[in-house]
Amino acid sequence: MEPLKLPPIDYAALLPMLILFGAACAGVLLEVLVPRRARNIAQLSLSLLAIVAALVAVIMERGTRTITIGGAVAVDGPTLFLQGSILVLGGVSMLLIGERSIERGGVFVSQAAVTVGSQKDMKQAGGQPGATEVYPLATFALGGMLLFVAANDLLTMFVALEVFSLPLYLLCALARRRRLLSQEAALKYFLLGSYASAFFLFGVAFIYGFAGGIQLSVVHDAVANPQRSQVLLYVGLGMVAIGLLFKAALAPFHVWTPDVYQGAPTPVTAFMAACTKVAAFGALLRVLYVAFEGVRWDFQPVLGSIAVLTMFTGAILAVTQTDLKRLLAYSSIANAGYLMVGVLALNDEGLSSTMFYLVAYGFSVLAAFAIISLVRDSDGEATHLSRWAGIGRKSPLLAGVFTLILLAFAGIPLTSGFTSKFAVFGAAFEGGQTWLVIFGVVTSMLLAFPYLRVVVLMWLSEPGESTPAVSIPGFLTSAVLALGLLVTVGLGVAPAPLIELTREAAQFVR
C-alpha cells in the first residue's frame, strides 16, 4: 500500500485563518498569564492586532486564485473579498465588544452567580473589567467564519460551521443584565443550531452517496453527469440548504433570530448581525454557484419562494414589534430575503451585488446596534420603543445618526441601503427573476413603515418622563458609529470603488 502523502499546502493562502486561530489560542493563554487588571487591554489589543494582521495577509494574497490542502480550501476572489469583509466587520464589532466605559465592568457577566447590582457585583465590576474570555471566543468565531467562506468541500464547511457557531452560542449567554433572557436565547440558539448542523451533516452524507465525494467540484461534475439516483441529490441539497438557511436566518428557519438578537449582549448581536450574515451567505453562494449550478432550474423556484416568504415575514412582523432589538432582528430577516434575491440571480452580477450588499448592510447594522447600546437607564439598555419618544430633542446628534441608518435600511437614495438594493434587484432582473424584484419592492414598502415609526417617535413625539438618558459614547463606540455612518453614506454617494472591487472578485475557482 502506498504511504500516505501530505497534500501540498499553500501556507500563505491560509495565513489569515492561521493568524486568527493562533491569536485565539494565545488569548486563552493570556487569560492565565496576565494579571486581571491588565487583561482587558491585553486581550483587546491582541485580538485587534490579529485581525489587522489577518487583514494585511488577505490584502497581500489578493491576487491568489488557488485550491489547497487537498481541495479542502479554495482561496479565490469571493473568498478573499468575503474574508476581508468579515475581518473588517469583525474588527469593528470587536471595538463594540471592548467598550467598557458606558457601563462599569462592561456588558458581559464576570461571574454568573453574582446578582446584578448587588454590592458584590459593584465591587467586582469596579475592580475587574468584565469577562475577558469573550475576546478569544470572538476570535475563534471569526477564524471559523474565514474558513467557512473558503471551504471547498462539504466536510470542511461543516467543521468551520461548528467552529464559528460554538463560540457564538457561548457569547450569547454572557449578558450581564437580563441574564435569564440571555441564557434562554443561548439555549434556543444552541438547540436549534444543533438541529440545523445535524441536517447539514445528514445532507452531506446524501450528497456523498450521490456524488461519491464531498468536494464541491466533484459534486458539480456529478450533478452535470449523474451516475446515481437524483433523489439522493435533491434530499441532500435540501438538507444542506436547511443548515445554511438557518445560519442566514431565512424563513421558515428564522424563528431563533428575534429571541437571540434580543437576549444576547448587544455587541454580540451586532457581531452576529454583521459577520455571521457575511459568512452564511458566503458559504451559500459557494455551494449554490460552484456545486449545484447544474440544477439551478430545480432549486431556483424553491429558494425563490423562501426568499419571498422571508421578505414578507421580516417586513410584516417588523411592523408589529415594540422592542427595538427585535425590530432590527426582523429587519435583518427581511434583509436576508433581499440578499437571497441577489444570490438567486445566479450570474456574476448576483455574486458581486450580494457581496456588496453584505458589506453595506454589515456596517449599517453595526452602527444601529452601537446606538442601541448607548440609550440606557439604570436597568441597562432601554430598548422598548416607547422609551425612545422625543429622544431627538434630548440628543439630536445620536438621533440624527440613527435616523440616517434607518433611512438606509429603508433604502432611501444617497445611503448604502439604496445602492445595495439597487444592485441586487438589478442583478435579479438581469437573471430573469423579475418576480423576486417585484416582491422585493413590495416588501420594501411594508418595511419602510416600522423604520419610519421609529423616526417619528424620535423626532416628532414630545419627550416623556421615561425617556432615558443617552450615555456619552466611549472612544470605541464613537469609532464604530463614525465608521458605520461613514460607510453608510460613503457607499450611498460613491459606491463605484466597492462595486469595482466586488466585480473583480466575482469569480469562483472550481
Add this chain to the structure above:
Amino acid sequence: MFADFPFLSILTLLPLVGAAVVAFIPRSKAQLAKLVALGWSLVVLVLSVFMWAAFTIDGDRFQFRESYTWIPAWGANFTFAADGIALVMLMLIAILFPVVILASWNDVDQSTRSAPAYFALLLSFEFTMIGVFAAADVFLFYVFFEIMLIPMYFIIGSFGSGQKQYAAVKFFLYSLVGGLFMLASVIGLWVLGGHTFDFTELAKSTAAIDQNTARWLFLGFFVAFAIKAPFFPFHTWLPDSGGAAPAGAAALLVGVMDKVGTFGILRYCLSLFPEASRWFAPTAMILAVIGIIYAALLAVGQNDLKRLVSYTSIAHFGFIGIGIFAFTTQAGTGAVLYMVNHGLATGLLFIVVGMFVARRGSSLVSDFGGAGKLVPVLAGVLFFAGLASLALPGTAPFVSEFLVLIGTFSTNKGYAVVATIGIVLAAAYVLWMIQRTTQGTLNPALAELPAMSKDITLREKAVVAPLIVLLLVLGFYPKPVIDVINPAVQATMQDVGAKDPVPTVEAGGKVGG
C-alpha cells in the same frame, strides 16, 4: 452669453451649501439664519435669471448639458441638462423660494422648534427640487425624487400644525410607495435599455423593448408620478399634508413639488414609452376629468382653508393631466404653462391664507367672517389670489386653462366639455370661500383679536407683490414663457408620435380649428 457656464450643477449645489451654513447658525441667532437663508435663495434667483437669459430658444432641446462620471459600473452619471419645460420650472422654483422664506419669517418664532433648522430644511428642499428638474440621468432623477421626501417630511412633522405626525407619515409613505414602483421600472428600464441611465440614449433604445414589458414599465413610472402630482385616486395624502404643513411649505408642496409628477409624466413617461402612453391616454384622461370634478366638489364642501386650497390644487392638476394626455402641442404647452401659473396662483393663495391663519390662530372658514372690515388690503389680496386661482381672464391661469381646453377640444371633445364644468365649480368654491371669510357681518370673536386689527405689513407686501405682478404680466403677455415651452413640448409630442390636428378649410374658405 454664459452658455458654457455650468449653471445647473451650481444651481443644484448652491442651496445645499446654504442649508449647511444655515444649519450651523446657533438657535439664539435666529434673525441671522433667516437673513442668510433669504440672501442665499436670492443668489439662486439671480443665477437663474442669468440662466434664463443664456437659454437659446431656437437652440437644442437640451441645453446647459453637464456630465460627470458617478458609478461607471452602472452607467450612472451626474448628468444635468434642461429643456424649456425644466427651465420654466427651475425659474418658478427660484422665484417661489425667496418669497416663501420671507413669508415664513415669523412662523417658527412662537414654537419650541429651532428657526435655523426650519430655514435649513427649506434650503435643502430647494436643493432637491432644483436637482430633480435639472437631472438628465434617470438614476440621478430617481435619487432626487426620493430624497426630496426627507426635508418635506421634517417640515410637515416638526413645524406643522394639527395632525402633523399623521400627515407627515402619510405623505412619506404614499410617496415612497410610488417611488418604489418607479424603482422597479427604473431597474427594468436600465437592464432592457442597455445598462445606461442617460435620458437621450434611453429615449432611443426604449423602442426595442417589447410592447407588453414597456407598458408595465410605463405603469411603474406613472403610478409614482400620479401619486406625486397627485391625480385621482392617489390624491388623499395632499389635503392632509397641505392642511398640516406650515402655509409657506404648503405653497411649495403644491406649487413646486407636485409639479414633479406632471413634469415626470411629460419627460419620462411620454418620451420613453410613447406606445404605452398612447395606450394609457384614455384612462389617464378619465382619471384627470374625474379629478377635476371630484376635487372641486370636495373643495366646495371644505371648512378648513388650507385643505380647501389643497383640493383646488388637485382639481387644477386634473386640467394639467388632460392637457398632457390630449397629445396636441397646444394642450401640452397649456399644461406646462398651467404648471407655472398654478405655482404662482396657488402659491399666492396658500401664502395669503397663511397670513390669515397666523392672525386668527385657526384655519377654519367658520372662525372667520367679515374679516375684510378689519384687514381690507389683505382681504383684497386674498380676493385677487382667489380670482387668479379660478382663472379669471387677465390673470395668468386663464391663458393656460384656455390653451388646455381648446387644445384638448381639438382631439377629445367630450373630455374638454366635461372639464369645463370644473371652471364653474372653481368659481363656486373660491367665491364662496371668500364670501364666508372676508365678507358679510363681522365675526365678533374676530374683532377681539389684536392680531386681526393689523392689516398687511411691509414684509407681507414684499411677499405678495412679486407674485401679483407676475400673475398680471403673464396674464397679458405670456409670450416669453410660451416661446421657451413650445419647442420642448413639440419635441415631446414628436417623441410620443402625436400629430397636431391639421386645420381644415371650410366651405366658406375660412380657416377653422
